[in-house]
Every structure is written in C-alpha cells, then in structure tokens.
Amino acid sequence: MPDPNVLLIGCGGIGGVHLERWTKCPGARVLAVCDTDAAAAQRAADQVGAAAFTDLAEALKTPGLTVADICTPPVGHTDAALAAIGAGLHVLCEKPLARTPHEAQQIYHAAAAAQRLLMTAFCHRFEPGIAYAKALLEEGKLGSLVMIRNRFSGLFAGVENRWFSKKAVAGGGTLLDTAIHSIDIYRFLAGEVVSVSGRVTTHIPGIDVEDTAIVLLQAESGALGVIEASWATPGGRNIVEIYGTAGACFVDYNDGSLTVHDAATGATETVDPGSGDRFQAEVNHFAECVRTGTPPAVTGHDGLRAVEIAAEVYAQNGL
Numbered sequence: 001m002p003d004p005n006v007l008l009i010g011c012g013g014i015g016g017v018h019l020e021r022w023t024k025c026p027g028a029r030v031l032a033v034c035d036t037d038a039a040a041a042q043r044a045a046d047q048v049g050a051a052a053f054t055d056l057a058e059a060l061k062t063p064g065l066t067v068a069d070i071c072t073p074p075v076g077h078t079d080a081a082l083a084a085i086g087a088g089l090h091v092l093c094e095k096p097l098a099r100t101p102h103e104a105q106q107i108y109h110a111a112a113a114a115q116r117l118l119m120t121a122f123c124h125r126f127e128p129g130i131a132y133a134k135a136l137l138e139e140g141k142l143g144s145l146v147m148i149r150n151r152f153s154g155l156f157a158g159v160e161n162r163w164f165s166k167k168a169v170a171g172g173g174t175l176l177d178t179a180i181h182s183i184d185i186y187r188f189l190a191g192e193v194v195s196v197s198g199r200v201t202t203h204i205p206g207i208d209v210e211d212t213a214i215v216l217l218q219a220e221s222g223a224l225g226v227i228e229a230s231w232a233t234p235g236g237r238n239i240v241e242i243y244g245t246a247g248a249c250f251v252d253y254n255d256g257s258l259t260v261h262d263a264a265t266g267a268t269e270t271v272d273p274g275s276g277d278r279f280q281a282e283v284n285h286f287a288e289c290v291r292t293g294t295p296p297a298v299t300g301h302d303g304l305r306a307v308e309i310a311a312e313v314y315a316q317n318g319l
C-alpha cells in the first residue's frame with residue numbers, strides 16, 4: 001500500500017497544526033500545499049520544502065500524491081474532497097465534514113464509490129482522556145452508561161470578524177463548529193443517536209449564526225447526553241463527564257486532569273491516561289490506514305452522522 005504523500009489544502013490555523021504533525025509522522029511527506037492566499041501557501045510550503053499552489057487543480061497534478069488533508073473553512077470541504085477523491089487520493093477532512101447533510105453525503109458517497117479512505121478529523125477521539133474513558137466503558141468499569149454531559153465553552157473574541165460567524169462560509173455557528181465535536185464524542189462513547197433535540201441562541205452582536213447551543217441526545221442503549229457549547233460565555237468550562245451505574249469519569253480539558261470515581265469503593269482518584277498529542281495521534285492513525293488499506297477508526301459516516309444530527313437541531317429551531 002502507498003506511503004502517505006500529502007497535499008495540504010488550507011494553510012491557516014488548523015492547517016498549520018496538521019502540517020507540523022505530518023512532519024513528525026513516520027514515513028509521511030508533505031509534497032504540496034494549496035491555499036487561495038498565496039502568501040499562506042508559500043509560508044507553509046517553505047516550512048516543509050513542499051510545492052506551493054493557489055489552484056487546487058494544479059496542486060492535484062503533483063506526482064506521487066496519495067493523501068489530501070482538507071483544512072479549509074467548511075464552504076470549501078465538498079469541492080476539495082470531490083476533486084481529491086476524483087484524483088484518486090485518500091482524504092482526511094476537518095470537521096464539520098460539510099455545511100449540510102447533502103454536501104456531506106456527496107463526499108461520503110464519492111469516497112465509497114471510488115474506494116478511497118475518508119476520515120473526518122474528529123481529533124477528540126484521540127485525546128488520551130477520552131480514549132481512557134472509552135476503555136473504562138468497554139471493560140464495564142463504569143457499569144451501564146447512564147448519561148454523558150459535555151460542555152465546550154468560553155469566549156470566542158473577535159468571532160464577528162472571522163468566517164466562523166458567516167453562515168454561508170461556516171454553515172452554522174457553535175453547534176456546527178464546536179458542538180459537532182461533542183456529538184461525535186457522544187456517539188463514540190454512547191453509540192448511535194436515536195433521538196435529538198436542542199435550542200440555539202445568539203448573544204454576540206453582528207453575527208448571523210448561533211453562538212450558544214444546548215443539545216439533548218439519546219442513544220440506542222437509552223443513555224442520555226447533554227451538550228452545552230458557547231462562544232459567548234467567558235470563563236466557560238471545557239469538560240466531558242461520563243456517568244455509569246458503577247462509577248463516573250471526568251475528562252477536564254481546562255486543567256488536563258482525568259478523574260475516575262468508583263462506586264464500589266467510594267474512591268475518587270486522579271488517573272494518568274498517558275501523554276499524547278491528539279492531533280499527532282490523528283495524523284499517525286490516518287497515515288497507518290493509508291499504508292495498510294485499513295478503514296479509519298473515525299469515518300466519513302461519522303462525519304455525515306454528526307452533520308445530520310446538527311441539522312436536525314437547526315430544523316427544530318427553524319434554521
């Protein structure tokens with residue numbers, strides 16, 4: 001199977017994070033980068049000795065490419081993914097997979113038809129604390145899952161001047177940008193979602209998307225989920241709380257701690273889940289999938305389902 005020879009599409013914030021991780025991924029090479037901003041493309045290219053492009057069709061002609069890593073704003077995901085798949089590349093695509101279920105389905109079906117690997121970059125699946133919680137659930141150490149509560153929140157200063165607050169570019173606000181991670185974390189830990197309801201509101205002046213969302217979920221198992229996401233709550237916390245009949249597990253992103261409560265002993269202990277950078281683990285995993293032809297642990301279908309669930313909440317809010 002091929003080596004991961006990468007075309008990075010979109011060289012902004014998260015593109016820079018991925019680029020640096022690809023340089024540390026054994027056996028991987030970034031051959032080309034593409035950004036509509038020529039200076040951004042050149043900066044990224046210089047960093048890794050790759051070729052710089054502003055035109056995707058030209059970038060895709062780079063000999064030897066096997067992987068496209070899509071890090072543009074959501075409005076660009078579908079065209080970039082379809083072009084990359086059409087050129088025979090495996091695709092790692094940032095979240096949300098697309099702005100709408102229709103767009104996400106196009107990407108998902110194109111990858112399936114072309115038998116190309118498609119991974120949605122839900123990086124939290126590679127967060128050591130989340131992986132530890134998943135293992136606790138699988139080993140039955142928390143008993144039967146009762147509920148998950150996940151809050152990702154804070155103040156997104158200056159969002160009114162970024163693409164994140166433009167519906168045509170982003171597809172939505174904090175629900176599609178931030179809570180989409182939580183929806184995937186919930187599906188990863190609790191299983192498929194069978195019921196969803198939610199409310200969204202906007203507090204930041206001058207933006208045309210929601211900045212706050214609360215989502216209630218239920219899984220096939222009956223386990224409940226509460227997701228709270230906001231860009232408008234200074235001091236807001238970032239935490240995943242997992243409650244089972246035999247114990248609880250708290251993954252606190254603010255202080256990096258992992259705490260486990262055991263109902264049998266009554267003890268609550270801080271646990272070391274092991275070190276590890278979720279973005280490095282994500283890139284390394286996809287590289288290994290490309291090398292071995294193995295389907296990724298987090299798939300295009302996972303990306304599609306998360307967008308579908310968010311869309312259901314938008315519809316409930318008349319959006």
Ligand SMILES: NC(=O)c1ccc[n+]([C@@H]2O[C@H](COP(=O)([O-])OP(=O)(O)OC[C@H]3O[C@@H](n4cnc5c(N)ncnc54)[C@H](O)[C@@H]3O)[C@@H](O)[C@H]2O)c1
Nearest residue numbers: 010011012013014015035036037071072073074076094095
């Ligand atoms: N997984 C995470 O934790 C995480 C974190 C941040 C962003 N993201 C996601 O990554 C994506 C990018 O976000 P960002 O924060 O890096 O945005 P950004 O604005 O910092 O960077 C986006 C880059 O893409 C370029 N671009 C725009 N349209 C393009 C196109 N059609 N072709 C090529 N380049 C294009 C822009 O010029 C810019 O350099 C979004 O989907 C976002 O939701 C994920």
